[in-house]
Amino acid sequence: MSELETPYTFKIPLLNRALHFDFLRLRCGTEEAFHQAVVAMHPALEGRPLTFVAMSEWDAVVMLPATELYPEVLTRFYDNYDIDSKIAGTAGYFGYLWDHELNKHLDSKLKGFQECGIGLIISLRFEDWVRRELGLGAEILFCDWLQRHLAQRNAAMPPEPREPLSALVAHTLGWNDIVCVLHAQAVEDELLRLQSEMRLLTLRDLLPPDADAARFINRYDQTPIFAASYTHLIGGYEALIRGNLAMGKLAEWVLNARLLVRVAPALEWRVRREIERLSGNEVLAADMPTEMGHYTFSADITGLVKKHGGVPAMKLLSDIRSFIGQESATETEPKVYDSYAETTTA
Amino acid sequence: MERLPDQLRGRGSPMTAHRFGSVLTTLLDHLSDPIRSSVVQHIKRFLMETANISDLGRQDLEDLCQIAEYAMTQATDGLAQFQHDANALGLTGRGGYSRLITAIENYVDDLLLSFGVDEKEVLITFGLRLGHAGSMGRFHIDIPFNVLFVPSRWYILIHEVGHIAWMRKFGWMPESLAMFEALEDETPYEEEIPPGAPIPRTRLRAEFIRTREIIRELFPNLLVYLITCGADIKKFDRLSLRHILSHSRPGHGTRELLIAVVLNCVLTIAGDARRNGKDWMAAFLREWSEEEINERVKVSVSHVSMALNLPPSDSLPQHVRNTIGNKQTLVTSPPFSNSVGETVRSVLAVLQHLSKMFAKEENKPEPLAYALFTDLEQAVDTLINEQDNVKNWKDNGFTDWLIGGDVLAVSPGAHVWAKLLHDSRDDIKVSSAPAFMMSQLSTILSIFHRAAVSRGNRDKAAEQVLKRLLRLRLVKRKVFSTVAT
Numbered sequence: 001m002s003e004l005e006t007p008y009t010f011k012i013p014l015l016n017r018a019l020h021f022d023f024l025r026l027r028c029g030t031e032e033a034f035h036q037a038v039v040a041m042h043p044a045l046e047g048r049p050l051t052f053v054a055m056s057e058w059d060a061v062v063m064l065p066a067t068e069l070y071p072e073v074l075t076r077f078y079d080n081y082d083i084d085s086k087i088a089g090t091a092g093y094f095g096y097l098w099d100h101e102l103n104k105h106l107d108s109k110l111k112g113f114q115e116c117g118i119g120l121i122i123s124l125r126f127e128d129w130v131r132r133e134l135g136l137g138a139e140i141l142f143c144d145w146l147q148r149h150l151a152q153r154n155a156a157m158p159p160e161p162r163e164p165l166s167a168l169v170a171h172t173l174g175w176n177d178i179v180c181v182l183h184a185q186a187v188e189d190e191l192l193r194l195q196s197e198m199r200l201l202t203l204r205d206l207l208p209p210d211a212d213a214a215r216f217i218n219r220y221d222q223t224p225i226f227a228a229s230y231t232h233l234i235g236g237y238e239a240l241i242r243g244n245l246a247m248g249k250l251a252e253w254v255l256n257a258r259l260l261v262r263v264a265p266a267l268e269w270r271v272r273r274e275i276e277r278l279s280g281n282e283v284l285a286a287d288m289p290t291e292m293g294h295y296t297f298s299a300d301i302t303g304l305v306k307k308h309g310g311v312p313a314m315k316l317l318s319d320i321r322s323f324i325g326q327e328s329a330t331e332t333e334p335k336v337y338d339s340y341a342e343t344t345t346a
Numbered sequence: 347m348e349r350l351p352d353q354l355r356g357r358g359s360p361m362t363a364h365r366f367g368s369v370l371t372t373l374l375d376h377l378s379d380p381i382r383s384s385v386v387q388h389i390k391r392f393l394m395e396t397a398n399i400s401d402l403g404r405q406d407l408e409d410l411c412q413i414a415e416y417a418m419t420q421a422t423d424g425l426a427q428f429q430h431d432a433n434a435l436g437l438t439g440r441g442g443y444s445r446l447i448t449a450i451e452n453y454v455d456d457l458l459l460s461f462g463v464d465e466k467e468v469l470i471t472f473g474l475r476l477g478h479a480g481s482m483g484r485f486h487i488d489i490p491f492n493v494l495f496v497p498s499r500w501y502i503l504i505h506e507v508g509h510i511a512w513m514r515k516f517g518w519m520p521e522s523l524a525m526f527e528a529l530e531d532e533t534p535y536e537e538e539i540p541p542g543a544p545i546p547r548t549r550l551r552a553e554f555i556r557t558r559e560i561i562r563e564l565f566p567n568l569l570v571y572l573i574t575c576g577a578d579i580k581k582f583d584r585l586s587l588r589h590i591l592s593h594s595r596p597g598h599g600t601r602e603l604l605i606a607v608v609l610n611c612v613l614t615i616a617g618d619a620r621r622n623g624k625d626w627m628a629a630f631l632r633e634w635s636e637e638e639i640n641e642r643v644k645v646s647v648s649h650v651s652m653a654l655n656l657p658p659s660d661s662l663p664q665h666v667r668n669t670i671g672n673k674q675t676l677v678t679s680p681p682f683s684n685s686v687g688e689t690v691r692s693v694l695a696v697l698q699h700l701s702k703m704f705a706k707e708e709n710k711p712e713p714l715a716y717a718l719f720t721d722l723e724q725a726v727d728t729l730i731n732e733q734d735n736v737k738n739w740k741d742n743g744f745t746d747w748l749i750g751g752d753v754l755a756v757s758p759g760a761h762v763w764a765k766l767l768h769d770s771r772d773d774i775k776v777s778s779a780p781a782f783m784m785s786q787l788s789t790i791l792s793i794f795h796r797a798a799v800s801r802g803n804r805d806k807a808a809e810q811v812l813k814r815l816l817r818l819r820l821v822k823r824k825v826f827s828t829v830a831t
Contacts, residue, residue, distance in 0.1 A: 007739070007754050008812065008821045014751030014787055016780040067780035069495060070364035072351060078364075078371045079350045085378065093442070096787050099751065135795040135811055136753060137820040173790065174442030211818060339379050 010136060015097040017106055018066045019170045020074060021121070021179065022049075022092030023058040023232075027337035029325010030086035031318065034060070035237045037082035041073075049077055050114050053240045054121075055233040055345045061121060062092070063181075065106055069094060088339035095170030095179050100143040102150075102169055109168060109183075114236050117185035118247055120195055123230045124178040130203075130225045131177070138225070141206045142178055143169050149197075153190065161185045165194070178226075188248035199229050240318055247310035257305040257313065259320075260295040260344040267327055267341070268296055274323050275299050278316050295344070317345065347374070350399075358404040359492040366407055369414045376422065385421045389414060405589070408490045409476040445794045446494055452797035454487065454503050456760040461511035461725050468510065470503075479589065482506045497789040498767035498774065501574040501585070504760070508566030511725075515718045556601075557692040560608055564693075567609050568616055573729055574764045577617045581768065583610055583653035590654070590673060603650070603673055607686045611646035612693055627723045631701035634694055643687045651677050729761040736762055742826040745770040748788045749781035755821040756812055757796035763789065 026034055035051055042048035049064040064074060078084060097103045113119055130138045150165050157164050164187045170179040180198065184191045197205075204221045239245035247254075263271050272285035279301070288299045304313035321343055328338040350370065354363035373389060376382035393414060402410065450470050458467070468487050475481045475488040480502035482488070487506040493499045567586070575581035586606040619630035654674045656667060676682055704719040706712055736758060744766055757763075767789065774785045799811040815821045 006826060007736075007824050008756045008816075009747070009752040009824055010755055011820055011822050014753065014784055014791070016751060016784055018783065018787075066783075067778075068360060068783045069786065070359075070361040072355065072360065072363075075354065075360075075364050075367045076351045079347045079367050081347055084347075084371055084375065087375070096791075131798045133799075133811065134814070135755075135799040136791060137755075137811075137815045137818065140820050141818070173445045175444055207818070336378060339375075 010098075010140060012099050012140065015099040015103055015106070016067065017097065018069070019095045019097065019106075019168070019179075020049075020062070020064040020066055020071070020092065021095060021170075022062040022064070022074075022090055023054065024060040024062060024087050025057075025089035025339075025342060026059040026086055027088050027325065027339055028321045028341045028343065029323075029329065030337050031059070031237075031321060032241050034083060034086040035241060037080065037086070038062075038077075040082070041076065041080065047073065049073065050110050051237050052114065052119075052234040053237055053245065055235075056231070057344050058091075058232065059343075060237070061232060061234055063110060065110065066094075086337070088342070093172045093174050093176065093179075095172050095176075097168070097170050098140060098143060100140070100147070100169070102143050102147045102167060106168065109166060112166075113181065113183045113234075116236065116239075117183055118188055118191070118233065118235045118245075118250065119181060119183035120191050121232045121234055122178075122180045122182065122195055122198060123176040124180065124198070124226045125175060125228045126177045127223070127225055127227045129220055129223075133220070138206075139169075139171050139177065142201075144208065145201070145206050146180070146198075149194075153194075157187060165190055184248075184250075186248065188250035189253055191250060192253050195231060199224075199226060201225050235314075240314060243315045243318065244311060245314045246308070247305065247314075249309070251305050251310040254302065254305045254310070256300070257302045258346045259299045259301050259317065260291065260346060261297055261299070261320075261324075262295045262343070263324055263341045264328065264338075265296075267324070270327065271320065271324060272297065272299075275316065275320055278319050278323075279304060279312075301345075317343065347371075353399045357399065357402065358407045359495070361495055362404070362407050362411065362492050365411045365491065369411050369418070372418060373414070376418070382422060386418060389417050389421065392417070404492065405477060405479070405490070408473065408492055411491075412473045412476060443494070446790060448797045449790050449793040450489075450494065450500065450503070452793055452800070453500055453760040453763070454507060457504060457507040458510065460729055460759075460761065461507070461514065462721065463510060463514050480506050482509050495786060497763065497786060497793070498771045500760070501570055501764045501768060504569050504573055504764055505566040508569040509562075511722070512565045515722055516715070556604070557689060557696065560605060560612075560689065560693050561696050563605070563609075564612065564697075568613060569726065571613045571617065572620070572726060573733075573761050574768045576733075576765055576769070577620065579610055579614050579617065579649060580653065582613060583650055586610075587650070587653050590670070600673070600676065603677055604682070604685060604689065607643075607646050607650045607677065608689045608693060610649050611642050611686070611690050612697075614642065614646065625723070627719065627726075628701060628704065631697045631704070633698055639690055639694065640687060643683060643690055647677060647683050647686060729759075732759065733762055733765050736766065738826070739766060740769055742824075745773045745785075747824070748785040749774060749777050751784045751788055752824075753788050753795065754792035755795065755815060756808065757792040763793065 031053075038049060038051050049062045052061045052063065053059070054061045062077070064071070064077075066074075078090075097106070126138060134141065146167055146169060150167060153165050154163055164185050166183050168181045170181075171177060172179060182191055182194055202220075202222050202224055206225060207221075233247075233250075235245045235247075259275070261271060261275075269285070272288050275283055275288070276285045282303055283299050283301060288297045290297050301313050301316065304310070304316055307313075324341045324343070325337050328341050329335040347370070350367060351363075354366060357363065370393070373386060373393065376386045377390060393410075396410070399407075447470065454468070454470060455466070458464070468482070468485060471486045471488045472494050473488070473491050474486070475483070478488070478490075479493060479499075480487065480489045487503065487510075489502060493502055567582075570585065571577060571579070571582045575585065583606065586602075586609055590602060590606075615634070616626070616630040620626040622629065651674050654670055654677070656662065656670060662670075704715050706716040748770065758766075770785075774782060777785075796808060799808050812821070
């Protein structure tokens with residue numbers, strides 16, 4: 001009997017759920033209306049896309065658990081004028097998941113991620129040799145590693161909250177081999193540590209403790225397995241709108257935080273002065289460097305991030321976007337918001 | 347926009363619906379922006395005059411997406427330096443599909459290798475050629491996006507590989523001379539047509555072109571019939587009539603219907619010859635009596651008519667049912683049967699000419715064409731015989747593995763996948779939406795894994811990776827509950 005007659009399969013099957021990730025640029029000032037339009041799609045949380053604030057080049061992340069590729073709800077989402085008119089740009093990908101312990105309770109985990117705490121979405125691409133030497137096995141090895149790692153970290157922490165660190169791991173049919181959604185409650189500083197460890201993982205780290213790494217792939221056991229990564233800091237939308245989205249202990253680790261702004265020339269100085277006012281004169285309009293590239297100017301908001309777990313910085317971000325939106329929207333009703341103006345936090 | 351999701355439901359694949367929605371959304375987004383709107387007005391006019399969704403078939407929708415996306419990219423090219431956040435279009439802006447490309451390239455390379463084509467001669471493109479489920483050009487094989495995401499339809503690639511394999515073996519031969527001679531015998535010159543005969547000149551020209559087209563398509567369809575359909579002509583009929591069954595427009599499909607009946611007839615002859623043993627390809631090219639041909643044409647007409655029978659529970663709209671009913675009436679009409687008979691005779695006459703070119707005369711050196719023809723027959727036989735290696739998979743729940751999300755750590759070749767997936771397609775289609783998604787992902791990832799770990803010396807490299815994965819306890823052997831006899 002040949003090997004093909006009784007086939008080998010991976011030790012765990014795929015999960016019968018998938019996750020669509022879409023990253024959105026929102027038109028400044030439309031955040032609240034956007035979130036309300038998404039909520040109006042479906043009264044219950046189940047069945048509607050979950051929206052998160054993104055602190056990166058994007059403004060929002062949509063996560064949609066799905067039971068088919070390109071589900072109808074995604075078409076409904078983008079064919080809804082109340083939502084679409086708030087969007088200035090989109091990109092995204094479809095992610096599949098293994099039926100791994102790490103991905104259990106998908107819906108309740110996502111709901112929890114949205115309700116409290118902050119998180120990271122880390123997209124990672126393997127080095128070519130990892131795919132060549134382990135194929136899809138590398139994805140399962142990564143899930144096993146993260147499961148072990150989180151269990152150890154959580155065990156070393158106070159009993160409440162029960163699971164301060166949790167994660168979901170998806171994989172795409174495109175460029176990203178791993179898409180890890182990491183969430184922290186009360187131990188936000190752990191996110192940064194985990195992200196660093198993850199980005200520098202070697203094969204030796206990844207293999208189970210009882211495996212002899214050198215025996216498997218000699219040449220590579222000390223080489224980092226990831227060729228590239230891309231990280232977004234995410235938080236719940238309603239907390240941002242209410243003005244109480246906090247970075248918690250992660251704020252203590254921020255050495256430098258900048259708010260990058262792009263606005264029409266006529267609006268530039270009004271926005272600078274408004275940032276000065278909103279920051280309680282902590283960030284002065286004249287101290288905001290002019291940017292020569294994509295953005296118009298930037299503001300150093302490190303001081304605001306370090307106060308009260310970053311709440312003042314988040315509030316500034318929310319308020320200045322509303323200000324820009326109001327100043328650049330059309331005067332006619334319903335207002336059409338400009339897609340040119342944008343902000344990025346770095 | 348409010349009505350769009352309802353209008354798109356059930357029209358083509360969900361992916362195409364999403365893609366179409368994205369195209370319209372992007373266009374609206376451009377139109378609502380003071381800078382971008384000025385460059386896309388012509389697309390708005392085009393879509394307003396063209397895109398009546400209720401009139402669009404599955405392929406139309408896909409084609410329209412392609413044209414609109416291309417035109418929009420062209421129109422907004424250069425805006426990126428001012429507005430890098432312009433809406434990403436379609437799939438390319440949604441994280442890409444590089445793993446699908448890897449998997450599908452592996453699938454095609456696998457087949458080409460079986461026919462001795464080991465150079466990388468073609469790339470696979472998606473949605474470049476409109477109006478076809480699959481097509482091939484000088485440097486590429488093109489399939490639409492709605493085939494790309496559904497591996498059970500990748501048998502289309504077997505067809506396209508058939509073209510490449512045939513051209514590779516016999517492209518050097520002066521095929522046109524022999525064929526044209528045979529076709530000339532079959533089609534009378536204008537002066538030979540008696541005065542007042544009811545055969546217009548245009549019809550002669552049409553038959554000439556049609557016969558040539560069928561000859562060109564014969565070997566690729568033979569591969570699909572033998573490899574994908576396991577020489578089951580009923581299964582092949584369903585595939586060759588698929589576009590007729592899914593099209594909603596009454597004017598479409600008459601030409602394809604005639605080709606479908608002729609293929610049914612000629613492929614059945616080929617299948618019978620193969621069942622009779624060695625040298626079957628040469629046997630099937632032999633001369634057939636008028637009586638045999640007439641009998642086979644009758645059977646083929648009846649087969650194709652039955653294949654057009656729709657189950658009463660099928661959810662097709664009434665106008666599509668009417669169109670298909672009209673096709674059934676047409677296929678059983680005497681003039682249509684006569685036309686099929688004429689075409690089959692023309693095709694077989696040309697095949698006889700081919701058989702002379704492929705023949706080996708006694709006590710003479712083996713001609714190159716004979717050797718190549720024998721190679722081709724052996725390659726086809728090898729592919730079919732290898733399918734036997736996994737014939738017990740289906741009895742042991744292959745469909746359940748796929749819809750249960752099992753990913754194979756040692757994936758079989760494309761010819762094995764093609765038959766297994768085709769045999770399981772009905773079961774997978776009637777299963778739930780998550781099950782269908784799982785079957786898509788399981789197959790794509792199994793083939794992707796094989797492609798990722800194979801490299802040049804594919805079997806050896808994959809074997810080493812398997813050993814490694816076994817030691818790491820990342821894979822397991824499937825336990826069969828029953829043993830097939």
